[in-house]
Amino acid sequence: MVMGQPDLEARSPWSANNDKPQVEIHPPVGAVNGSLRVPGSKSLTNRALVIAALAEGRSAIHGILKSDDSYWCMDALKKLGVGVTIEGETAYIEGCGGKWPNPSGELYVGAAGTVARFLPAALAAGTGEWTLRGSRRMSERPLAPLLRALTSLGTRFQYGEKELCLPLTLQADGLQGGEVTLPGSTSSQFISGLLLAAPYAKEPLTLRIEGEVVQRDYVRMTLDTMAAFGIRPEVSADGQSIAVPRGCYQARAFQLEPDVSTCGYFWALAALTAGRVRIEGIDAKNTTQPDIEILEVLERMGCTVLRGGDFVEVQGTERLKGGFTMSMRKSSDQTLTIAALAPFADGPITLTDAAHIRHHECDRISAICAELSKLGIRVDEHHDGLTVYPGRPVPALLDSHDDHRMAMALSLIGLKAGGIRISDPGCVSKTCPGYFDQLSRLGVRIEY
Ligand SMILES: O=C(O)C1=C[C@@H](OP(=O)(O)O)[C@@H](O)[C@H](O)C1
Numbered sequence: 001m002v003m004g005q006p007d008l009e010a011r012s013p014w015s016a017n018n019d020k021p022q023v024e025i026h027p028p029v030g031a032v033n034g035s036l037r038v039p040g041s042k043s044l045t046n047r048a049l050v051i052a053a054l055a056e057g058r059s060a061i062h063g064i065l066k067s068d069d070s071y072w073c074m075d076a077l078k079k080l081g082v083g084v085t086i087e088g089e090t091a092y093i094e095g096c097g098g099k100w101p102n103p104s105g106e107l108y109v110g111a112a113g114t115v116a117r118f119l120p121a122a123l124a125a126g127t128g129e130w131t132l133r134g135s136r137r138m139s140e141r142p143l144a145p146l147l148r149a150l151t152s153l154g155t156r157f158q159y160g161e162k163e164l165c166l167p168l169t170l171q172a173d174g175l176q177g178g179e180v181t182l183p184g185s186t187s188s189q190f191i192s193g194l195l196l197a198a199p200y201a202k203e204p205l206t207l208r209i210e211g212e213v214v215q216r217d218y219v220r221m222t223l224d225t226m227a228a229f230g231i232r233p234e235v236s237a238d239g240q241s242i243a244v245p246r247g248c249y250q251a252r253a254f255q256l257e258p259d260v261s262t263c264g265y266f267w268a269l270a271a272l273t274a275g276r277v278r279i280e281g282i283d284a285k286n287t288t289q290p291d292i293e294i295l296e297v298l299e300r301m302g303c304t305v306l307r308g309g310d311f312v313e314v315q316g317t318e319r320l321k322g323g324f325t326m327s328m329r330k331s332s333d334q335t336l337t338i339a340a341l342a343p344f345a346d347g348p349i350t351l352t353d354a355a356h357i358r359h360h361e362c363d364r365i366s367a368i369c370a371e372l373s374k375l376g377i378r379v380d381e382h383h384d385g386l387t388v389y390p391g392r393p394v395p396a397l398l399d400s401h402d403d404h405r406m407a408m409a410l411s412l413i414g415l416k417a418g419g420i421r422i423s424d425p426g427c428v429s430k431t432c433p434g435y436f437d438q439l440s441r442l443g444v445r446i447e448y
């Protein structure tokens, strides 16, 4: 079987296993029990890095994620002349107060949606001319609504290959203020990107959001992180209008939460093996990360969840329950995790409201349907989701589609079925380079 060629340029020095063509997951003999910590949230790391770079003064960001997505964010900031020093899990950032020290250069965003959507607005708020490139997939992923909004605020763009896509050259002379409209239906990151830069506009900026926002809680996360650095936008009662005051972020020490999206795979591991997995450092009631919703799904499937103030423990069950439909609008990154659990439930599971994940690292709806089908699992593909039916997976080599979440979700199937191999295990480094090592530490046999 010929798998698509992964885009190895997007793998950072923090990646691992790029030389391994495949990994086999061996089903553990019994329940998986264990306790672990996962690295910092990708979403919080890249928000904090961009804000700290725009701030006045030196920030210390504690508990960062060290993965491809955060590497390319820091790499771009360094190329812009921002001082970035890493000691252990802390990044020290010398804020530039909104004036990028290097007014020109070539920046590479890798495969990171957060960097591709946060950086253009932050650059546009300054003065200079920069070229932005991304991975093959990032050059196909949508950027147009953000670029149109920035154009209306005075930024000029030239496109290298295709209009309104990466690669591009951005000419900036500050953002005009006033009003700007952005759609919410394709990606919340356009809104987050513009919000992060908005305090530096020449006049106060108001964002009007058209329609529903996919994964709206990520916008809330952006607003909360901005507030932590001293800027408090005002959100209208209907949530569709956000007024951002002018100002400058103030540097500070900032502690990040662990990555709840990554936690989902480990909690699913407990769910599948009737085991018990505790993840330290998570405050389920107060987290700003929407993927915490996976806990409610696991409960619905029959698992028991213990929400401590500083940990979450999931205890699995002998027979997972299915027979429900779930909207993934809020926590779409967990769609693949639930789809991978679904064959082992006692009834079909339908996931809806996730049409936008066709524009993620791969067309995730079509990709997961293709891979589950290879396993002999019945799936119905819908425009905005899928239905997965209970079944017994047959041995197969599965394609990770150069998508960290495809690889991590598909690995879960190997916990229950023999002969499950996954291509290009290195792709997990987009958000969790140590994923397979952590599985091993929990007693799951991994063979490259
Ligand atoms: O702002 C963020 O940190 C994110 C927003 C979401 O993207 P979209 O809103 O583009 O779906 C999510 O899928 C991604 O993993 C992280």
Ligand SMILES: C=C(OP(=O)(O)O)C(=O)O
Binding pocket: 111, 112, 113, 114, 333, 360, 361, 405, 431
């Ligand atoms: C969609 C994702 O990433 P990105 O930040 O590149 O959009 C993801 O991590 O699942």
